Amino acid sequence: GARLGSPLVVGYGEGETYLGSDALALAPLTQKISYLEEGDWVVITKDGAQIHDADNNPVTREITTSGVTAAAVEKGNYRHFMQKEIFEQPTVVAQTLSSYIRPLEQTVALPQMDFDLSAIDRITIVACGTSFYAGMVAKYWFETFARVPVDIDVASEFRYRDPVLQPGGLALFISQSGETADTLAALRHCKANGQTIAVVVNVPTSSMAREADLLLPTHAGPEIGVASTKAFTCQLAVLAALAAHLALKKGKLSEADEREIVKHLIEAPAALNAALAHDEEIAAMAHLIAPARDVLYLGRGPDYPLALEGALKLKEISYIHAEGYASGEMTHGPRARIDEAVPVIVLAPSGPLFEKTVSNMQEVMARGGKVVLISDAEGLAEAGDGCMATIEMPKVHPLIAPLVYAVPVQLLAYHVAVAKGTDVDQPRNLAKSVTVE
Ligand code: G6P
Numbered sequence: 001g002a003r004l005g006s007p008l009v010v011g012y013g014e015g016e017t018y019l020g021s022d023a024l025a026l027a028p029l030t031q032k033i034s035y036l037e038e039g040d041w042v043v044i045t046k047d048g049a050q051i052h053d054a055d056n057n058p059v060t061r062e063i064t065t066s067g068v069t070a071a072a073v074e075k076g077n078y079r080h081f082m083q084k085e086i087f088e089q090p091t092v093v094a095q096t097l098s099s100y101i102r103p104l105e106q107t108v109a110l111p112q113m114d115f116d117l118s119a120i121d122r123i124t125i126v127a128c129g130t131s132f133y134a135g136m137v138a139k140y141w142f143e144t145f146a147r148v149p150v151d152i153d154v155a156s157e158f159r160y161r162d163p164v165l166q167p168g169g170l171a172l173f174i175s176q177s178g179e180t181a182d183t184l185a186a187l188r189h190c191k192a193n194g195q196t197i198a199v200v201v202n203v204p205t206s207s208m209a210r211e212a213d214l215l216l217p218t219h220a221g222p223e224i225g226v227a228s229t230k231a232f233t234c235q236l237a238v239l240a241a242l243a244a245h246l247a248l249k250k251g252k253l254s255e256a257d258e259r260e261i262v263k264h265l266i267e268a269p270a271a272l273n274a275a276l277a278h279d280e281e282i283a284a285m286a287h288l289i290a291p292a293r294d295v296l297y298l299g300r301g302p303d304y305p306l307a308l309e310g311a312l313k314l315k316e317i318s319y320i321h322a323e324g325y326a327s328g329e330m331t332h333g334p335r336a337r338i339d340e341a342v343p344v345i346v347l348a349p350s351g352p353l354f355e356k357t358v359s360n361m362q363e364v365m366a367r368g369g370k371v372v373l374i375s376d377a378e379g380l381a382e383a384g385d386g387c388m389a390t391i392e393m394p395k396v397h398p399l400i401a402p403l404v405y406a407v408p409v410q411l412l413a414y415h416v417a418v419a420k421g422t423d424v425d426q427p428r429n430l431a432k433s434v435t436v437e
Pocket of ligand 1: 175
């Protein structure tokens with residue numbers, strides 16, 4: 001075996017030796033793992049492994065015990081990994097938050113940094129897929145709370161557009177796997193251009209984790225379903241804590257504000273549970289969406305990335321064409337597509353942006369569009385009449401709304417895919433981790 005570009009690990013068993021892409025792949029076989037370095041090559045026999053580096057020198061690579069057990073990669077009582085992972089969210093978000101907040105002191109607690117966060121005056125966020133949408137939500141938070149300007153790009157665009165990177169910037173990479181080829185290449189580009197590198201990753205042994213100045217792990221546990229769910233909400237939890245911490249360091253938030261934010265973050269796991277309680281109801285409405293050829297998702301502000309994520313989830317696993325739109329953009333094109341055959345999913349927590357989104361929703365209804373409104377009791381009481389269906393979310397602070405509203409869009413995609421009989425955990429033509437360009 002040889003490692004070039006993509007990760008490779010050696011697993012040591014009893015009279016057996018294995019090669020795999022990561023500890024997760026080998027979890028059912030062994031937990032004794034060596035991570036090969038870039039350029040290493042290895043010969044394995046049943047008795048062990050001889051490893052050489054890129055210059056052909058014999059080397060030893062530490063044998064570590066991976067924390068991933070076979071049980072963690074089993075479905076338990078769930079029908080699909082994706083379903084299990086959706087339902088794990090209250091637990092894993094709480095687990096993740098416990099590394100980033102001190103509940104008793106009601107403060108945010110980030111890992112030690114060997115750079116001055118308060119000096120950061122520009123943030124560049126780069127990611128792919130669902131992780132990119134977590135980054136889009138974070139842009140709202142960094143700008144609103146810390147007043148730090150944010151550039152955000154999908155990694156495949158960023159790495160080839162010759163971005164202007166000024167000294168003193170923080171480049172933030174978000175990735176479940178920590179191995180996505182385009183994101184990793186973008187990280188290396190930023191590093192070579194003098195940026196401080198922070199990563200939010202779910203695999204702490206990944207290439208991105210190893211190359212970062214600041215590692216911010218999510219504690220979602222192994223994510224097996226190709227369509228990301230729990231990694232996304234855990235990324236949001238970390239990013240909210242980071243935004244609050246940055247805002248404090250920048251003097252944009254008081255300690256009282258910090259306590260308030262921590263209080264709301266602590267409420268997130270219970271709110272996720274309340275959202276999950278609508279599972280059966282969402283399963284029952286899946287038949288309304290399953291026959292559609294196209295579905296539109298609308299949201300505003302931090303719920304706009306959620307609309308994009310909802311559309312991505314649906315198309316990934318049910319193969320229905322779906323698009324996410326900023327609700328205010330409806331008039332600039334998508335409105336022409338509205339008819340009774342195109343369900344429109346509207347994400348609209350009550351709050352300052354609610355009226356605006358509802359007026360876009362009413363335009364849809366006036367043109368015969370069939371709306372599913374996802375809002376809290378207050379929002380549904382005000383605007384739920386005339387909708388094809390409604391889903392009630394708990395009333396939450398706008399900061400944690402994107403975490404909570406992720407649940408109904410995940411469940412809707414899941415149940416539509418089950419209704420259509422597609423392969424939920426391994427959708428056609430997609431891979432969990434894209435380690436080639
Ligand atoms: C693939 C997966 C997505 C994921 C994306 C980014 O496309 O199917 O679920 O969001 O890669 O992966 P990353 O590991 O970088 O978050």
